[in-house]
């Protein structure tokens with residue numbers, strides 16, 4: 001049996017008495033893209049930084065590519081690709097020089113020109129990084145994360161500052177890496193990004209994992225019930241139903257033809273996520289007030 005590249009069991013991280021990560025467990029399977037979702041301060045970056053070996057845990061068991069991260073050596077590190085939340089590379093060297101330099105650290109790096117093209121910096125290859133825009137520097141971060149042909153890629157809010165076209169281009173790149181079998185851990189506040197790229201997701205609120213599962217099952221079946229809206233006598237009416245076509249047919253029969261303003265929508269991952277996070281945040285607040 002092969003072991004999962006990422007195994008996390010009952011992970012805790014305390015800053016003094018503050019529980020930033022409070023007993024979370026999950027696995028990431030080989031070749032999978034797993035999204036860690038949650039509001040600001042939920043504990044996502046802390047978790048990722050522990051997995052990367054940058055931060056010590058308080059307790060729990062963590063294995064990344066079979067190694068406890070705080071004991072990972074250079075060979076282990078060479079198999080990881082890391083895009084931190086904000087490095088904002090600002091060196092006085094050109095894009096191509098920086099990538100060529102970093103490629104030298106890895107045993108089997110990707111071709112530097114190919115990576116520069118893939119992140120959409122072909123026309124900026126010879127430009128000094130300090131002269132790039134914020135979004136372009138973020139693309140350099142992404143390029144540095146993948147230059148070593150990592151087995152496991154950590155992407156902490158990779159597309160913050162990207163324009164819409166750059167995000168689409170980044171999604172194509174990630175799909176290409178997925179097709180090559182790269183295992184990816186992604187955090188993002190763009191729910192459409194998670195829905196497009198991830199196979200499974202975990203949702204963290206207040207340091208606790210409140211849901212985990214395939215991306216199209218997050219929130220459970222009841223959160224996905226379609227919403228039917230229509231206008232009746234100038235008033236907008238709505239009803240949630242698992243059988244929207246039946247309701248639409250009834251409305252059609254009652255109206256004796258086309259139904260004014262009829263719309264059937266399914267909740268997006270963002271709708272479901274916002275409901276879930278809202279409910280858990282309220283529960284956490286109430287528990288704190290009663291403590």
Ligand SMILES: Nc1ncnc2c1ncn2[C@@H]1O[C@H](COP(=O)(O)OP(=O)(O)OP(=O)(O)O)[C@@H](O)[C@H]1O
Pocket residue numbers: 015020038039040041042043044045046047085
């Ligand atoms: N070095 C530190 N010392 C004390 N508290 C910290 C430290 N680093 C993080 N925290 C706290 O731990 C909590 C989790 O922070 P973390 O950066 O992991 O959140 P996050 O989910 O990544 O948030 P964001 O979406 O804003 O990036 C926050 O309340 C933060 O203030």
